[in-house]
Amino acid sequence: MTESEAAGRAEQTYVEERCLVEFRSWRAEIVAKSGFAWRAIPFSASREWSFVDGILRHRTGGFFALAGLAVRARTRDLDGQQQLAILQPETAINGFLLRRRHGRTEMLFQGRVEPGNIESMQLAPTVQSTEANYKRLHGGGSTAFLEWFTGERAGRFVYDELQSEEATRYYGKYNRNVVVDVGEAGELELPAVFRWYDLDAIRAFATASNVLNTDARSVLAGLDWNLLADDGGPFAHHATGTFGAQLRASMGAPAAVDDLSDAEVLAWLQRLRVRASVRHSVLPLSALRNWVVEPDVIREREREHGFCARQFAIHAEGREVASWDQPLIDSDGVGRLVLAMQERGGVLRVLVKASHEIGFLEGVQYSGSVTVAPGASPQAGDLVEAALLELLADGGRSLVLASCRQSEEGGRFHRDENDYQIVVLDPAARVPESPLYIWLTLAQVRRLIPVPGTFSMEFRGVLALLLAHL
Numbered sequence: 001m002t003e004s005e006a007a008g009r010a011e012q013t014y015v016e017e018r019c020l021v022e023f024r025s026w027r028a029e030i031v032a033k034s035g036f037a038w039r040a041i042p043f044s045a046s047r048e049w050s051f052v053d054g055i056l057r058h059r060t061g062g063f064f065a066l067a068g069l070a071v072r073a074r075t076r077d078l079d080g081q082q083q084l085a086i087l088q089p090e091t092a093i094n095g096f097l098l099r100r101r102h103g104r105t106e107m108l109f110q111g112r113v114e115p116g117n118i119e120s121m122q123l124a125p126t127v128q129s130t131e132a133n134y135k136r137l138h139g140g141g142s143t144a145f146l147e148w149f150t151g152e153r154a155g156r157f158v159y160d161e162l163q164s165e166e167a168t169r170y171y172g173k174y175n176r177n178v179v180v181d182v183g184e185a186g187e188l189e190l191p192a193v194f195r196w197y198d199l200d201a202i203r204a205f206a207t208a209s210n211v212l213n214t215d216a217r218s219v220l221a222g223l224d225w226n227l228l229a230d231d232g233g234p235f236a237h238h239a240t241g242t243f244g245a246q247l248r249a250s251m252g253a254p255a256a257v258d259d260l261s262d263a264e265v266l267a268w269l270q271r272l273r274v275r276a277s278v279r280h281s282v283l284p285l286s287a288l289r290n291w292v293v294e295p296d297v298i299r300e301r302e303r304e305h306g307f308c309a310r311q312f313a314i315h316a317e318g319r320e321v322a323s324w325d326q327p328l329i330d331s332d333g334v335g336r337l338v339l340a341m342q343e344r345g346g347v348l349r350v351l352v353k354a355s356h357e358i359g360f361l362e363g364v365q366y367s368g369s370v371t372v373a374p375g376a377s378p379q380a381g382d383l384v385e386a387a388l389l390e391l392l393a394d395g396g397r398s399l400v401l402a403s404c405r406q407s408e409e410g411g412r413f414h415r416d417e418n419d420y421q422i423v424v425l426d427p428a429a430r431v432p433e434s435p436l437y438i439w440l441t442l443a444q445v446r447r448l449i450p451v452p453g454t455f456s457m458e459f460r461g462v463l464a465l466l467l468a469h470l
Contacts, residue, residue, distance in 0.1 A: 016204035023123075023201070023211065030111050030193055030318070031120045038115045038314045042296045046311055046325050051293070054284020055087075056309075056327055063130060064088035064412070066298065066309055066327055068283030068291070069171050069358060075276045077356035078363065082288050083305050084298055085171040085359060086329070086412060090131040091162065094215040095149040095178040097126045098158065098227070099186035099196070105228050106196040107179075108145070108188075112213065113316040114410025116328055118417065122213040122410065123205065126194070133320065141320040144191055148180045155180035159223045162452040163460065166408070167359030168373040169307070169329055171280065174452070177219045179227075193318055199228055199470065206467040207402045214409040214461060221460035222449050225251075225470060234470055243401055243424065244469045250348040250442035257347055258444055265438065265448060269364060272354050272436075278363035306375020307331040310414065328414040331374035334405070335418040337462045340369035340388055340398075342425040342439075349439040351431065353384070355456060367456040369423075369437075374408070374416045384434045397426045402465040418458075422465050442466075 043049070048059055056066040069085035071078050097108040112124035129143045147153045158179050165173035182188070190196075197205070202220065205211040212220070225234045234251055238244025255261065260268065285293050290301050299308040313325040340351045355367035370388055372378055378385055391398045402422040407415055425431070440448075445463070448454050455463075 015200045019201040019204040027121045034316045036316045068288040070281045073276045073278045092130045092175045094125045095127040098181045104198045106198045111193040115314045116414045117410035118210045118407040124213045167357035171359045172361040209404040217464040218460045221464040246348040253441040253443045272364045273362045276363040330414040331416045333375045335374035336372040338370035338421045339462045343427045354436045365456045383432045397429045399424045
């Protein structure tokens, strides 16, 4: 690294640290003003929720429900599984407003206080709202900036795709991930919990623990990164020989270097789905063989999946409704999400797994190299995952490029956390071959990520760590 490059990197680090300091100060101010508080309550104390035909539902029939989910399939990974699941058939909007100022892209973030968030407030998309919320079934206030995503105000849609939620907890849940360029209307009047942030801030937030929430990471991962990058394109400012330069080369890799064509990657996933032949059934909670409903918890009799559900009473000024109660998923331990990368054939590639999960409508989606849900254990018999965990434990054969801990969507999960890592394997490190794992260039990931149902929420979440290098 030259002296000028070192000076530039030092300046960039200073700017990113300043962004984090400013955010944390603002967060403390917002949380203090919100009077945020929560407490666990018995289900019988709820003003809004009750068990109807063995399913925990909101009085309006909207928002979401907790029910039993059972699956039959022609794969051992799924056949016969039963568990508690979140049912939310509504398609939520996870939408950012985007503008250009002084030659840089800025995105409008919402500081969202949620009962399940570590640090109470995290940065969410401009609009993060279920249909029940924005139709105001709660009887509260309206959703700020919603009109940009419903077509009532004219903006340019630069990203608009359906993407899946966590399938270890949800059944068949999809969100509308969307970004709207507001053009000349960029000088908007902002409520106190909204702020515009540019690429410097997004770089700083990408690998900081508990700053960007799940939905923000998901949208940022799927958005065309050329819209965020400075002049020269994604990763353009990195010197030759650095990890950033490897990312730039991988993102610009021609299709000729791919192990499989895009069509073959999608066809392989489709063959696995046909082979699995998944059939779901929604059940009353009382019909689940390993679950029991108690006055203050829905839990497993014998620990298998590592989570339960409890009811919480919450207060947070500044939300559409200041006080409410709801159930939240509460996991036993911390999960782990790893994206392993390795230079293969002269190009940096990402290792992805075709993951069978109970809540996928399709049965299978591509996930990260290692995906262990909070409260769960690594999958027995997965030789690739076992080999990766061994490589990760050996610092001589792997290098951790990014690491943080994130709490998952705080409106559904109570302080559920995952350890996120981007890891580069030594080129000589051997990873076993498997019919469930493939290597993709970053260019191929970027081409395929807009295809609904291809990559899991967990994959998008860990991929977003690469924005720190953008």
